[in-house]
Amino acid sequence: MWIHFLHYFLHFVAILVLAYLYKPESWKYNYFILLATMFVDVDHLWASPVFDPDRCSISYHTFHSPFFISMYFTTLLVVKQYHIRLIAIGLVFHMLTDALDCYLNQTW
Numbered sequence: 001m002w003i004h005f006l007h008y009f010l011h012f013v014a015i016l017v018l019a020y021l022y023k024p025e026s027w028k029y030n031y032f033i034l035l036a037t038m039f040v041d042v043d044h045l046w047a048s049p050v051f052d053p054d055r056c057s058i059s060y061h062t063f064h065s066p067f068f069i070s071m072y073f074t075t076l077l078v079v080k081q082y083h084i085r086l087i088a089i090g091l092v093f094h095m096l097t098d099a100l101d102c103y104l105n106q107t108w
């Protein structure tokens with residue numbers, strides 16, 4: 001139960017801190033952008049079943065594959081443009097959250 005709480009806390013609440021740290025005077029806008037990166041989970045829609053609490057997203061879903069994850073990290077390290085970098089932060093944090101979930105659920 002606490003693992004699910006931690007998962008959703010990181011996905012929805014912890015990113016508030018990231019949004020603030022990125023640029024405090026734009027934290028609401030940043031939070032909206034970080035929340036929008038949750039759309040990376042659209043790849044769950046072509047999995048069967050769509051939701052499986054015992055499945056590890058990392059390496060299973062298309063946009064959670066090593067190729068895409070390396071693209072998110074590369075973008076974070078290389079691109080300095082405000083919005084692109086914020087999106088990369090959101091995606092990398094999303095992958096770290098999902099990976100932590102896999103580790104804690106021992107599905108990875």
Ligand SMILES: [Zn+2]
Pocket residue numbers: 040041057064094098
């Ligand atoms: Zn995910």
